[in-house]
Amino acid sequence: xxxxxxxxxxxxxxxxxxxxxxxxxxxxxxxxxxxxxxxxxxxxxxxxxxxxxxxxxxxxxxxxxxxxxxxxxxxxxxxxxxxxxxxxxxxxxxxxxxxxxxxxxxxxxxxxxxxxxxxxxxxxxxxxxxxxxxxxxxxxxxxxxxxxxxxxxxxxxxxxxxxxxxxxxxxxxxxxxxxxxxxxxxxxxxxxxxxxxxxxxxxxxxxxxxxxxxxxxxxxxxxxxxxxxxxxxxxxxxxxxxxxxxxxxxxxxxxxxxxxxxxxxxxxxxxxxxxxxxxxxxxxxxxxxxxxxxxxxxxxxxxxxxxxxxxxxxxxxxxxxxxxxxxxxxxxxxxxxxxxxxxxxxxxxxxxxxxxxxxxxxxxxxxxxxxxxxxxxxxxxxxxxxxxxxxxxxxxxxxx
Amino acid sequence: xxxxxxxxxxxxxxxxxxxxxxxxxxxxxxxxxxxxxxxxxxxxxxxxxxxxxxxxxxxxxxxxxxxxxxxxxxxxxxxxxxxxxxxxxxxxxxxxxxxxxxxxxxxxxxxxxxxxxxxxxxxxxxxxxxxxxxxxxxxxxxxxxxxxxxxxxxxxxxxxxxxxxxxxxxxxxxxxxxxxxxxxxxxxxxxxxxxxxxxxxxxxxxxxxxxxxxxxxxxxxxxxxxxxxxxxxxxxxxxxxxxxxxxxxxxxxxxxxxxxxxxxxxxxxxxxxxxxxxxxxxxxxxxxxxxxxxxxxxxxxxxxxxxxxxxxxxxxxxxxxxxxxxxxxxxxxxxxxxxxxxxxxxxxxxxxxxxxxxxxxxxxxxxxxxxxxxxxxxxxxxxxxxxxxxxxxxxxxxxxxxxxxxxxxxxxxxxxxxxxxxxxxxxxxxxxxxxxxxxxxxxxxxxxxxxxxxxxxxxxxxx
Numbered sequence: 001x002x003x004x005x006x007x008x009x010x011x012x013x014x015x016x017x018x019x020x021x022x023x024x025x026x027x028x029x030x031x032x033x034x035x036x037x038x039x040x041x042x043x044x045x046x047x048x049x050x051x052x053x054x055x056x057x058x059x060x061x062x063x064x065x066x067x068x069x070x071x072x073x074x075x076x077x078x079x080x081x082x083x084x085x086x087x088x089x090x091x092x093x094x095x096x097x098x099x100x101x102x103x104x105x106x107x108x109x110x111x112x113x114x115x116x117x118x119x120x121x122x123x124x125x126x127x128x129x130x131x132x133x134x135x136x137x138x139x140x141x142x143x144x145x146x147x148x149x150x151x152x153x154x155x156x157x158x159x160x161x162x163x164x165x166x167x168x169x170x171x172x173x174x175x176x177x178x179x180x181x182x183x184x185x186x187x188x189x190x191x192x193x194x195x196x197x198x199x200x201x202x203x204x205x206x207x208x209x210x211x212x213x214x215x216x217x218x219x220x221x222x223x224x225x226x227x228x229x230x231x232x233x234x235x236x237x238x239x240x241x242x243x244x245x246x247x248x249x250x251x252x253x254x255x256x257x258x259x260x261x262x263x264x265x266x267x268x269x270x271x272x273x274x275x276x277x278x279x280x281x282x283x284x285x286x287x288x289x290x291x292x293x294x295x296x297x298x299x300x301x302x303x304x305x306x307x308x309x310x311x312x313x314x315x316x317x318x319x320x321x322x323x324x325x326x327x328x329x330x331x332x333x334x335x336x337x338x339x340x341x342x343x344x345x346x347x348x349x350x351x352x353x354x355x356x357x358x359x360x361x362x363x364x365x366x367x368x369x370x371x372x373x374x375x376x377x378x379x380x381x382x383x384x385x386x387x388x389x390x391x392x393x394x395x396x397x398x399x400x
Numbered sequence: 401x402x403x404x405x406x407x408x409x410x411x412x413x414x415x416x417x418x419x420x421x422x423x424x425x426x427x428x429x430x431x432x433x434x435x436x437x438x439x440x441x442x443x444x445x446x447x448x449x450x451x452x453x454x455x456x457x458x459x460x461x462x463x464x465x466x467x468x469x470x471x472x473x474x475x476x477x478x479x480x481x482x483x484x485x486x487x488x489x490x491x492x493x494x495x496x497x498x499x500x501x502x503x504x505x506x507x508x509x510x511x512x513x514x515x516x517x518x519x520x521x522x523x524x525x526x527x528x529x530x531x532x533x534x535x536x537x538x539x540x541x542x543x544x545x546x547x548x549x550x551x552x553x554x555x556x557x558x559x560x561x562x563x564x565x566x567x568x569x570x571x572x573x574x575x576x577x578x579x580x581x582x583x584x585x586x587x588x589x590x591x592x593x594x595x596x597x598x599x600x601x602x603x604x605x606x607x608x609x610x611x612x613x614x615x616x617x618x619x620x621x622x623x624x625x626x627x628x629x630x631x632x633x634x635x636x637x638x639x640x641x642x643x644x645x646x647x648x649x650x651x652x653x654x655x656x657x658x659x660x661x662x663x664x665x666x667x668x669x670x671x672x673x674x675x676x677x678x679x680x681x682x683x684x685x686x687x688x689x690x691x692x693x694x695x696x697x698x699x700x701x702x703x704x705x706x707x708x709x710x711x712x713x714x715x716x717x718x719x720x721x722x723x724x725x726x727x728x729x730x731x732x733x734x735x736x737x738x739x740x741x742x743x744x745x746x747x748x749x750x751x752x753x754x755x756x757x758x759x760x761x762x763x764x765x766x767x768x769x770x771x772x773x774x775x776x777x778x779x780x781x782x783x784x785x786x787x788x789x790x791x792x793x794x795x796x797x798x799x800x801x802x803x804x805x806x807x808x809x810x811x812x813x814x815x816x817x818x819x820x821x822x823x824x825x826x827x828x829x830x831x832x833x834x835x836x837x838x839x840x841x842x843x844x845x846x847x848x849x850x851x852x853x854x855x856x857x858x859x860x861x862x863x
Contacts, residue, residue, distance in 0.1 A: 118737075120735060120736055120737055121735065121736075122736070122796060124736070124737050127737075129740075129743035129745075129746055130740075130742070130743055130746050131742065131743065131746040131747040131749070131750035131753070131754050132739075132742035132743075132746075132747060132754065132842060132843075132850035132851075132852060133750065133753065133754050133770065133852045135806075135818055136739070136797055136798065136799075136804070136820065136842070137792075137794050137797050137804065137806040137818065137820070138794055138796045138797045140794070140796055141792045141794035141796070141797060141804075141806055142792075142818075144792045144794075145790045145791075145792050145808065148790055148831070149790055198793075199794075199795045199796055200792055200793070200794045200795060200796060201793060201794075247768075249816070249818055250768055250769050250815065250816045250817060251766075251816060252789075252810045252814070252815070252816045254816075256790060256808075
């Protein structure tokens with residue numbers, strides 16, 4: 001019994017990510033083809049070389065046919081997976097396990113979401129027949145509850161927390177401005193951000209992730225085969241997925257200043273990868289900044305800083321491109337938007353670029369060349385009822 | 401001796417200042433206010449609230465049947481009283497029946513409840529509207545009241561039922577076409593004369609049947625469908641003027657089928673023992689009955705949730721918002737997907753939670769809302785108060801009356817629920833506020849009303 005991980009057994013040998021944005025002229029088919037063909041080209045393989053596919057999408061379609069049809073694959077297993085906003089990470093996780101088991105030699109993980117076809121702003125859940133007693137509040141409102149709770153628990157003024165949140169947003173917008181694939185490419189000053197009207201609690205629209213269409217894909221193989229495809233593979237050091245029992249929303253002891261599922265998945269991942277001090281060992285992290293307070297809490301839950309100090313670290317710029325641990329160097333959900341099924345793989349794509357020295361110089365992480373591990377963190381759900389994924393990827397393989 | 405063994409009223413929180421009507425509608429309104437059901441209330445939810453007050457005061461009475469009268473039924477074909485039965489957690493062997501469509505139906509409900517051998521609940525509730533600027537808009541109000549009828553061995557009789565006289569009169573004075581919001585009325589003098597005759601006839605018969613005269617009446621209540629006729633009949637009844645009971649017209653308005661029960665409840669909440677009450681209802685005839693308060697009434701005097709306290713405790717709603725709540729002024733809906741219709745099958749499995757607000761208490765004492773499927777004892781949290789632990793104001797979520805105020809509520813005795821606050825002004829909500837649960841209509845889709853619970857600020861004094 002135990003979560004053992006598959007450290008150094010699997011490698012990513014090719015990746016691609018579409019531009020994220022309002023793709024009025026691209027459907028799910030076109031986005032999937034862009035990402036999949038990009039990943040084929042990146043790995044130097046063709047569709048005949050991939051033995052099995054995992055497709056993450058929350059609600060852009062159902063079943064493997066969503067991918068097999070546009071790809072015209074008629075003789076392979078294609079599995080659609082869904083795990084809220086971590087669906088893309090879940091696809092990678094399944095593909096990695098499949099090749100590490102020996103069942104397949106080459107597998108592909110794909111994530112896609114076509115958010116902008118709904119006709120409504122924001123993200124809207126597919127209605128499942130119910131007794132009508134489900135919460136009707138938006139995700140923004142649920143996450144907004146972090147702000148007063150955090151301020152209260154640590155004796156910080158709400159205005160200081162809001163300053164820190166504006167720094168999170170301005171950091172991610174600054175990074176996104178340097179990324180051609182990002183949805184929003186405009187820098188935003190802290191002053192501009194603090195002046196925005198509130199839409200949920202203390203949060204403004206600019207505290208929320210954008211809403212974008214997009215897709216991303218990765219080709220995975222067994223680690224020992226990686227060099228057949230590329231001289232610079234990314235090795236899977238850890239994959240952890242923790243799903244809570246949802247009791248936080250009805251547990252009077254839960255205080256909205258931490259996500260226990262994230263803490264557990266991070267601990268599991270660090271154990272798998274043998275990390276003892278992620279703040280100094282990681283070169284970068286891509287985290288799930290669906291709302292600015294989410295990123296604030298994640299810095300503590302992922303063990304990047306002590307409880308109650310993330311707001312100060314944000315104000316000090318610790319997680320900026322030139323900080324000691326760059327977080328969301330690609331711009332995060334904040335500037336990429338959040339095509340639900342694609343985001344987890346988009347995060348890994350940034351690790352792929354940064355660790356392998358392919359990120360453009362204007363957004364290269366300060367740690368490049370000094371450290372070689374990246375963390376991606378992808379969550380779904382709400383404070384108190386959440387799914388959390390953590391991966392650790394590295395350039396150094398078992399043979400190095 | 402049969403009589404009233406429980407009573408409770410419900411006046412919705414919002415008040416419309418009727419002096420603001422004319423500026424918008426070009427006429428209409430009057431001095432004073434009327435009560436206004438919130439956007440998430442209907443006759444059924446208000447009936448539940450009134451019945452909860454009555455049940456809270458007489459928790460041990462085993463109610464065997466429910467008789468629900470309203471002129472504004474949320475459903476036709478489908479029984480509305482079963483919603484009341486489910487929300488009150490009355491056992492499934494409880495009979496639950498509607499008397500729908502006319503003000504007079506309330507007296508039928510009372511009659512039916514009084515005729516039962518077991519304790520019975522007569523409850524009436526109405527949302528009364530009328531078109532903008534019209535006299536009915538200012539004459540009407542929204543509210544509910546519940547009376548529990550029974551014998552002495554089923555609960556202390558607080559007011560004995562005496563003689564009852566019914567006079568039916570077939571004439572068309574006030575009528576409404578099914579589906580319309582607006583009542584129509586014949587010219588006022590016709591009704592005034594007819595009801596004057598009917599009222600006098602009924603009272604004459606009542607004096608004879610009861611062996612009493614008007615000077616032995618301590619409290620005379622006259623309500624009905626024709627305000628001017630009610631006032632005239634009361635004045636001519638030879639009962640001294642100071643014994644005429646205030647009909648709540650200036651602050652609440654006429655609450656339709658609920659009104660006789662509401663005025664009677666208000667009176668019973670402050671009447672002395674040993675008093676003779678005459679209730680006269682002028683609606684398509686006349687119903688007149690004698691009630692005599694008992695010694696037990698003195699010890700049953702409620703300390704909270706009285707009609708008087710609710711009347712005094714209202715908060716303002718603007719005329720524009722009132723018009724939008726009633727659908728008279730259609731406002732732009734939130735640009736969000738409208739709620740999907742509730743699954744009848746899922747709701748049917750979920751009656752204890754959805755209607756009875758029952759959570760589960762685990763062996764370790766923790767309370768789970770909704771209940772865990774496989775652990776603990778079901779326990780209704782509907783009467784538990786709670787404290788706002790944190791809250792947020794959501795300007796994005798779909799609600800007919802934005803913004804949505806959403807709070808995390810920790811209940812006394814355990815349990816937490818993130819839940820919408822209602823009857824709350826967003827700017828005034830604070831962490832630490834005390835709240836109580838209230839039965840509401842969350843939304844309607846495909847004609848199916850989604851009933852569930854919300855929290856509202858405790859206003860009638862805490863605990």
